Amino acid sequence: MTDYAIRTGLKILPQAWHDLLEIGFVYSRQGKRLEASAVTYSIVSKLKELQDFAMLGNKTPLSSLNEKKYLMLMIDKYACIYRKVENTVYIYHITELQRDYPKLMK
Numbered sequence: 599m600t601d602y603a604i605r606t607g608l609k610i611l612p613q614a615w616h617d618l619l620e621i622g623f624v625y626s627r628q629g630k631r632l633e634a635s636a637v638t639y640s641i642v643s644k645l646k647e648l649q650d651f652a653m654l655g656n657k658t659p660l661s662s663l664n665e666k667k668y669l670m671l672m673i674d675k676y677a678c679i680y681r682k683v684e685n686t687v688y689i690y691h692i693t694e695l696q697r698d699y700p701k702l703m704k
Contacts, residue, residue, distance in 0.1 A: 605649050605650060606648070606649050606650075606652050606682065606685050606686055606687050607649070607685060607686040607687070608645065608646060608648060608649050608686070608687050608689070609686055609687070609688050609689065610642075610645065610689045611688060611689060611690055613690060613691060614678075614689040614690055614691055614692050617691055617692040617693055618638055618641060618642070618692050621634075621637060621638060621641070621676065621692065621694070622634040622635070622637070622638045625637060637674070640673065640674065641673050641674075641676060641678070641692060644671065644673045644678075645671070645673075645678060645680075645689060648671070648680065648687045648689075649687065652682045652687050653669070653682070654669075654671055655669030655670050655671035655672075655678070655680065656669065656670055656671075656672075657669065657670070658670040658677075658679065663679070666681070667681055667682075668680065668681045668690070669681065669682075672695075675694055675695065675696065676692055676693065676694055676695070677691075677692070677693055677694075677695040678691070678692045679691040679692075679693075
């Protein structure tokens with residue numbers, strides 16, 4: 599980070615926390631508790647990078663979200679939908695893109 603870079607805040611909104619917990623539960627129900635922990639940790643770690651690199655994501659597959667300046671950060675097979683507002687990055691959804699595509703439209 600350079601001297602003139604401003605670190606942004608990071609807010610994982612309730613729906614995104616719920617999504618993250620559900621991802622962990624899916625692995626746990628399959629008897630993969632260690633993998634559940636590793637996957638959720640990996641997602642949170644990558645989301646923290648948005649504090650320094652808020653524009654790390656790409657446009658979403660939905661033009662309605664793109665018009666509102668939402669971005670999508672892919673982490674393994676998970677799409678994290680977020681938007682930067684002033685000096686804070688807000689995480690709205692974390693979803694498995696192939697399985698939960700309709701969640702993006704909510």
